[in-house]
Amino acid sequence: xxxxxxxxVEKPPILWTGILFALAANLLLVTVADSVAEQLQVSxxxxxxxxxxxxxxxxxxxxxYVRQRGxxxxxxxxxxxxxxxxxxxxxxxxxxxxxxxxFCTLGGTISELGLRKRPTR
Numbered sequence: 001x002x003x004x005x006x007x008x009v010e011k012p013p014i015l016w017t018g019i020l021f022a023l024a025a026n027l028l029l030v031t032v033a034d035s036v037a038e039q040l041q042v043s044x045x046x047x048x049x050x051x052x053x054x055x056x057x058x059x060x061x062x063x064x065y066v067r068q069r070g071x072x073x074x075x076x077x078x079x080x081x082x083x084x085x086x087x088x089x090x091x092x093x094x095x096x097x098x099x100x101x102x103f104c105t106l107g108g109t110i111s112e113l114g115l116r117k118r119p120t121r
Contacts, residue, residue: 011069014069018073020077022059023078025061025077026055026085029058030051030085031089032054033050034050034089037050051096052100052103055104056104056106056107059071059104059108059110060107060108063108064111067115068112073108074104074107077104078102081101085100
């Protein structure tokens, strides 16, 4: 019997374009969601849900953009977006800015898992 030596699978590199895409998508979709919620004058809890849904969608789009390692791209882009969201877009709602970054990461990670190729036996 011969034993096969398996080489460790090499991970693709982290792309700056993917990080910038995640940052831009998170800023854009959270801004649009926040603006729509303000225009419709919805309650603050519904506004939070709409903003979080926008961030989740930004993570999904990031995973489809980069195709591999979408979760880490969404994480880094979402992390960079926290101060921008907290200062300029969400007017000091730091908890919501942190949640938006977390849900951007969650959307990217779940989409990445769905996009992975299944090993064939």
